[in-house]
Amino acid sequence: MKIKAAVTPGQGKDFIIEEIDLAAPKTNEVLVKIVATGVCHTDAVARDADIAPLPAVLGHEGSGIIEEVGEGVTRLKKGDHVVLSFAHCGHCENYLTGHPTVCETFNDLNFWGMNDDYSHRLLKDGKPLSTFIGQSSFGTFAVAHERNVVKVDKDVDLALLGPFGCGIQTGAGTVLNSIKPEFGSTIAIYGAGAVGSWFKYDNGSKNSRP
Ligand SMILES: [Zn+2]
């Protein structure tokens, strides 16, 4: 299908809004009409540094409405409101022990830019564009694996939910999993955005983000 997307044509280049082709969802994938997307620092890094192949459609904090589901999808249906997040394999030891953020194939799935059969989901005039972090949300529609799509209540404004896909869970994870504040303790978070600024905490680790 034809969609409009903010294409990053090359390193350090401005986004260009273009009409491109998006492949239909495969067996366990869903097509999402994007309602809103956050813009994360990692999108800027991917635009300016060499962490993912370009040209690409970046964006990894999408929220939207399910438009179509692949034939193997059972827990999501057309019309569901969803937030999109990072891709993970669904079967490695780290995933099965509750740590999908350190999936053993995280880098391949999120930064490789193509499907696991070497095909591309996004094309511009027949030429491949890389996908990014399991979604490429800087477009009017995105396709994602059902595993990295989370259903949300319809009475919550989708325009506010995109950053749950990365920034808010990153900040919350740092507080809950690394700082592990005791009940009743107080935390000050400095800096703008869902993640805040860099700071140093005294548990032997290097810099982290609140
Ligand atoms: Zn894995």
Ligand SMILES: [Zn+2]
């Ligand atoms: Zn991010």
